[in-house]
Amino acid sequence: MNIALFGPPGAGKGTQAKELSNHYKIPHISTGDILRANVRDGTELGLKAKKYMDKGELVPDEVLIGLIRNRLTEPDCGQGYLLDGYPRTIPQADALSDILQDIKKPLDAVINIEVSDEELVKRLSGRRSCSCGESYHIMFNPPDKEGICDSCGAELYQRDDDREDVIRQRLAVYNEKTKPLIDYYDNAGLLVNVDGSGTVEAVFEDICRIMDQFK
Secondary structure (H helix, E strand, O other), X not given: OEEEEEOOOOOOHHHHHHHHHHHHOOOEEEHHHHHHHHHHHOOHHHHHHHHHHHOXXXXXXXXXXHHHHHHHOOHHHXXXXXXXXXOOOHHHHHHHHHHHHHOOOOOOEEEEEEOOHHHHHHHHHOEEEOOOOOEEEOOOEOOOEOOEOOOOOOEOEOXXXXXXXXXXXXXXXXXXXXXXXXXXXXXXXXXEEEEOOOOHHXXXXXXXXHHXXXX
16 A cells, blocks of 8 residues: 655654554655765765755755655555655655656555644644653653653753744644645545544544555
8 A cells, every 4th residue: 555644743643653563564654864875885876965955945845755765665565655845845755756666656645634734833832842862742642740750850941942833833844835735636536535623543544444445
């Protein structure tokens, strides 16, 4: 089964992708992971990507799509793949479609996890972090003592990108950039929307019901 997973920041996409990858024994393919692996291994495309990354610039589409093509032809993708974080633009979607046709691994479905902006703001703005690496949520996973890390006793803090104003800006950008892709895959007959407002377990079961159709 060949699946692309969409979802805004805070929708639980990363959590679901990890669980789905383990459940179906197919690789979770993240563009960020691909980039880091190729840079670490010093591949030709990885070195090209590093030149842009070192300057704080976006890696060009032609480099990124080359990395994705290479990843999708690796043996562990023989039974399928779960694509996460790509494509993000219509040109990227067109390039991906050409590659998937060429390697005979077209998408079976694009699963879009839908969560309202207000719910996402509540989820993300409630996160608290500690310098020791532990993380909490004031509603869903609070520390034993308010504002204090259970592990090391240090004071918890809110990351800048977890402030409400920053979250709303991130969501506005996501909605603006992603809407054309949602329409793109809907018109192609590949889009399936999933309500992401429930529990992690409930959302997982809903996604599994969709993916089971392509086993």
